Amino acid sequence: MPATMLQQVAKDLHVFPGAKHLPPTYKDPISNPPTLPEAQVSDGSIPIIDLEALHGPRRPEIVKQLGQACQLQGFFAVKNHGIPRPTVDSIFDTTREFFHQPKEERMKFYTPDPNSDIRLMNAYKDEVANVYVARESLKFHCHPVEKYVDKWPTNPPSFRKSSAEYLTNVRRVEITLLGAISESLGLETDYIEKKLGGHYVSLNYYGACEESNLELTYGVRAHTDPTIITILLQDEVPGLQALSEGKWMDVNPIPDTVVVHVGDLLQAISNHRFKSLLHQAMVNCEKERMSIASYCYPSSDAMIGPPEKLIDSDHPAVYKDFTFKEFSEQMWKVIAFDDARLNSFKCSAA
Ligand code: OGA
Numbered sequence: 001m002p003a004t005m006l007q008q009v010a011k012d013l014h015v016f017p018g019a020k021h022l023p024p025t026y027k028d029p030i031s032n033p034p035t036l037p038e039a040q041v042s043d044g045s046i047p048i049i050d051l052e053a054l055h056g057p058r059r060p061e062i063v064k065q066l067g068q069a070c071q072l073q074g075f076f077a078v079k080n081h082g083i084p085r086p087t088v089d090s091i092f093d094t095t096r097e098f099f100h101q102p103k104e105e106r107m108k109f110y111t112p113d114p115n116s117d118i119r120l121m122n123a124y125k126d127e128v129a130n131v132y133v134a135r136e137s138l139k140f141h142c143h144p145v146e147k148y149v150d151k152w153p154t155n156p157p158s159f160r161k162s163s164a165e166y167l168t169n170v171r172r173v174e175i176t177l178l179g180a181i182s183e184s185l186g187l188e189t190d191y192i193e194k195k196l197g198g199h200y201v202s203l204n205y206y207g208a209c210e211e212s213n214l215e216l217t218y219g220v221r222a223h224t225d226p227t228i229i230t231i232l233l234q235d236e237v238p239g240l241q242a243l244s245e246g247k248w249m250d251v252n253p254i255p256d257t258v259v260v261h262v263g264d265l266l267q268a269i270s271n272h273r274f275k276s277l278l279h280q281a282m283v284n285c286e287k288e289r290m291s292i293a294s295y296c297y298p299s300s301d302a303m304i305g306p307p308e309k310l311i312d313s314d315h316p317a318v319y320k321d322f323t324f325k326e327f328s329e330q331m332w333k334v335i336a337f338d339d340a341r342l343n344s345f346k347c348s349a350a
């Protein structure tokens with residue numbers, strides 16, 4: 001396959017921090033798509049978790065709700081997350097200003113190197129599938145902030161301050177959620193937290209598309225996230241869809257909430273009790289849309305297989321023990337858009 005095509009395919013997947021090389025083998029996720037339902041949209045409702053209530057006497061009840069949402073839907077919204085409204089407004093203002101800059105300014109962050117600490121990804125046309133993928137995104141490492149802040153843009157001037165403020169807040173939300181998710185699995189509160197390593201963020205910008213292009217234009221195509229969890233902050237413009245009970249469901253923005261997805265790695269840690277969420281983003285012709293995705297990753301030597309506590313004769317281990325490093329290497333060998341990334345770590349694959 002020509003290198004340019006390989007890059008196109010890789011572009012549509014998540015930029016995966018720490019990848020050491022481009023994949024030696026190639027499996028086209030586009031020409032070999034999953035059986036996805038037609039554009040039939042269900043009116044299912046989004047479970048809403050009250051984060052503040054986790055700090056009070058209702059904790060056991062909220063933990064249970066969280067576990068159920070992860071198990072049944074694979075995603076939920078979080079209210080009372082404590083991220084101040086001005087912090088949210090400011091990260092969106094900064095993102096808008098960044099993407100409204102002239103292309104030369106944005107392209108300063110373009111690099112084909114997947115190991116770069118910061119990387120701009122452009123919208124592009126997929127010649128194979130004949131579709132346009134409209135998302136432009138700026139992806140960067142962000143934890144600890146002090147280690148990476150010098151690599152971040154200085155234009156717009158608000159960039160570093162607004163990003164640091166939002167990311168510090170979202171990290172706190174992430175730790176609280178991971179504690180409750182661990183408990184919902186019957187594990188120690190810090191079971192998942194102890195595995196944490198990096199944190200990677202993607203500022204996503206979807207320009208309003210030309211009407212004539214609409215049938216051929218996606219925001220981002222269907223994928224699961226190769227993360228433990230992803231915390232997605234959406235602006236007020238709809239676009240996100242999740243696969244729920246075999247149908248695409250609009251996950252429209254709910255004011256003052258963030259959306260949380262189960263990622264592939266939580267699927268493995270939970271011994272497949274939780275399933276990573278297949279989701280996609282659509283574009284519209286009227287309004288630009290922005291979202292901020294925070295991807296939570298383990299450290300490279302963290303073990304990801306299911307803990308003993310989740311394995312018994314009724315629930316045999318679905319996955320072997322493997323490190324995050326092994327997962328990352330595998331991810332670049334088997335280019336997949338979904339949890340097929342985990343296949344070689346299944347016990348039955350031994
Ligand atoms: C992502 C993602 C969806 C959106 O960044 O991983 O799926 O609505 N984003 O922007």
Ligand code: NI
Nearest residue numbers: 223224225279
């Ligand atoms: Ni995603």
